[in-house]
Amino acid sequence: xxxxxxxxxxxxxxxxxxxxxxxxxxxxxxxxxxxxxxxxxxxxxxxxxxxxxxxxxxxxxxxxxx
Amino acid sequence: xxxxxxxxxxxxxxxxxxxxxxxxxxxxxxxxxxxxxxxxxxxxxxxxxxxxxxxxxxxxxxxxxxxxxxxxxxxxxxxxxxxxxxxxxxxxxxxxxxxxxxxxxxxxxxxxxxxxxxxxxxxxxxxxxxxxxxxxxxxxxxxxxxxxxxxxxxxxxxxxxxxxxxxxxxxxxxxxxxxxxxxxxxxxxxxxxxxxxxxxxxxxxxxxxxxxxxxxxxxxxxxxxxxxxxxxxxxxxxxxxxxxxxxxxxxxxxxxxxxxxxxxxxxxxxxxxxxxxxxxxxxxxxxxxxxxxxxxxxxxxxxxxxxxxxxxxxxxxxxxxxxxxxxxxxxxxxxxxxxxxxxxxxxxxxxxxxxxxxxx
Numbered sequence: 001x002x003x004x005x006x007x008x009x010x011x012x013x014x015x016x017x018x019x020x021x022x023x024x025x026x027x028x029x030x031x032x033x034x035x036x037x038x039x040x041x042x043x044x045x046x047x048x049x050x051x052x053x054x055x056x057x058x059x060x061x062x063x064x065x066x
Numbered sequence: 067x068x069x070x071x072x073x074x075x076x077x078x079x080x081x082x083x084x085x086x087x088x089x090x091x092x093x094x095x096x097x098x099x100x101x102x103x104x105x106x107x108x109x110x111x112x113x114x115x116x117x118x119x120x121x122x123x124x125x126x127x128x129x130x131x132x133x134x135x136x137x138x139x140x141x142x143x144x145x146x147x148x149x150x151x152x153x154x155x156x157x158x159x160x161x162x163x164x165x166x167x168x169x170x171x172x173x174x175x176x177x178x179x180x181x182x183x184x185x186x187x188x189x190x191x192x193x194x195x196x197x198x199x200x201x202x203x204x205x206x207x208x209x210x211x212x213x214x215x216x217x218x219x220x221x222x223x224x225x226x227x228x229x230x231x232x233x234x235x236x237x238x239x240x241x242x243x244x245x246x247x248x249x250x251x252x253x254x255x256x257x258x259x260x261x262x263x264x265x266x267x268x269x270x271x272x273x274x275x276x277x278x279x280x281x282x283x284x285x286x287x288x289x290x291x292x293x294x295x296x297x298x299x300x301x302x303x304x305x306x307x308x309x310x311x312x313x314x315x316x317x318x319x320x321x322x323x324x325x326x327x328x329x330x331x332x333x334x335x336x337x338x339x340x341x342x343x344x345x346x347x348x349x350x351x352x353x354x355x356x357x358x359x360x361x362x363x364x365x366x367x368x369x370x371x372x373x374x375x376x377x378x379x380x381x382x383x384x385x386x387x388x389x390x391x392x393x394x395x396x397x398x399x400x401x402x403x404x405x406x407x408x409x410x411x412x413x414x415x416x417x418x419x420x421x422x423x424x425x426x
Contacts, residue, residue, distance in 0.1 A: 015219075015222070015223065016214065016215055016218055016219050016223075017214075017215075018223070019223035019224070019244065019245075020214075020223075020244040020245065020247060023244075023245050023247075023248070024247055024248035025248070027246075027248035027249050027252075028248050028252070031248075031249070031252055031372060034335065034377055034378035034382060035335050035336050035368070035371060035372070035377055036334075036335070036336055037335075038334065038335055041335075042378045042379060042382070045378045045382060046378065046381045046382060046385065049249065049382065049385045049386075049389070050381075050385050052245035052246055052249070052389065052392070053385060053388045053389065053392070055224070055245055056241065056242060056245060056392060059224040059226055059241060060226070062224075063226040063228070
């Protein structure tokens, strides 16, 4: 019970930093993939680095609907 | 908060620079070779060098460069001295098959953006100053990560509230900052590394290059230069599975006073950035030495594409531009939030009330 209260009041490490961390690792993978491989690496980099842009648009659209 | 304004300058001038190749092409600052006749033979580089000198009388050749994506064009740099001011250099493109001049390369409006972005027309001090600003950008990002915890721990990721203008911008600042952080750190770090290029080059010249040309210490600059074609051929034999990126003439900043330095590149996106210098005697064209660049120069060369975003085709450039715009919003909203907070602070101080934490 104490743990549950604690996580509600102070947030939990994963809910705060999890999203940015996953996106950050994805971005770095994308930045490197295009450098290391010309074909598939390039396509992966477009997806990986496009993800933050797509996500920003998605959050924006969701906010409008809400 | 003055640094913030310089960061905005960097992001705003950087935006058109992402597409500088396309814009130069559109405005005619990126001359194209004529369509080569089938079976046409490329002219000798010596001939192109003579044409280049005839086109700019009274000047000397500094570098001859081959664009990776434009094999039918040869670009010649001329200047008033071999070690002349880089801003005084003239770049002209020549057709590899006909040796005809195709026009000057670079210049135009993009050069102004480039100068503003790199050194604000203030030379090396300007460059190092912007490097320091870039470093503060990295510090600001880290401090943003630390502040992210107390400010967003009760919000779910991606919350955008409409409560007030300040809170709306606050949420956008947090969201865009959080999702672009890795990209911003990489572009910031590689930008800072790039401002140290000259420092690294002088370090290489003082140590590695000095060591490579030791047997030639005290020799005067060559009187008659060796044939460029013969020199390039020997460089190719020394690094057989590589192509020539550019050749630096004796006395230019990239080599010794006595040697040609032929910088070779590989074929993949990564190895095409990792240049390998081959030093050749300026008079005989014989190979003197060839060594890989030290780690710090390799780091510089690999960091360049990661800063420019020019290594993954047009889609990557567009994504680069969008991420840059998002970073501009993060910096702009950060500046706005700071101004609002300061105004609040001031009015509180006047009223003699205790400071209230923003209610998030």
